[in-house]
Amino acid sequence: IFVDLRAVEIAIRYGNQNAVDIFLRRGARLRTLTWRIAVISEPEFVLVLIRKLLDDAAILFRRKRPLEALHRFEYALEKCSELMGDKIDQENVMQASNVVKNKTEFIRLAPIQSQLREYKVQILLAMASLKRKNHELADALSFTTEGLRLAENNDSRFELYLCRAKCFFDNKNIVKAREDAEAAATIRPDNSDVKNLLSILSMPSL
Known part of the structure; x- marks a missing residue:
């Protein structure tokens, strides 16, 4: 089904956790196909990819590169929203998502929904803190309010x-x-x- 796979995608497809970790540490870039393979092959790897984005954002923030950190958080937030089915319509079709295509794929993600929700809350809090530091208070308030709606x-x-x-x-x-x-x-x-x-x-x- 998939052609021109990158090394990290092959590792995900075959469930090789050690290889996935190595490629991510070496800076493997994530693309839509990477997420698709994780959803179809082994949803647990979705959490690994999200965690990688959060770790990268934290490192960038410590290196005083807040704008780049914010971009990582925004990308992670976008993926969490897609994977949590925030845009599923009445016919159970995922809208505006290149990662989860249908209800069957969404059901495959059921075991990781609680962790995705927790990650999303962490991301919203981190983004709110960054926005507050930048005096973008309307955005910060929006993120904290959404986080409180989701927090468990x-x-x-x-x-x-x-x-x-x-x-x-x-x-x-x-x-x-x-x-x-x-x-x-x-x-x-x-x-x-x-x-x-x-x-x-x-x-x-x-």
Whole structure:
């Protein structure tokens, strides 16, 4: 079915985890066909590819290359959305996706949906933090709100509430900032960041 496969794609097709790891460490580039082969051959490799993007983004951010890191996060977010079926229509056909073509392929991804959801939440939080640093508060607020809609554990909810509270504070929306800071405090009442933020938000001058 597939022709002109790259080395990493052959490794995925034959389920060779060690080879996949080696090729990714050496900088193998991902393309639509790479994702297609992972979906059809072994969905667990989809998670490996997502994780690779997140690791690359983290490295780029540490090297003070935030724009390139953001591009990695955006690509990972796009793939998570496709693979989670965010654009599936009423006839169970994947729309605007070159990765998952039909309901049968989507069902194959069922075992990894929970992990995809967790990755998507991590990506949204990371992108929100980057956008906040760039003072793009509308985008940051949008990402944190979407993350809270998807978050399934208190650790993620805490980080998202705290990030959104800081975004609201930066945007001078003190009421909303206090609401989110208090929500974060209900999860981790002893957290120093939350305590400091609530202390600032309680100042009479605000």
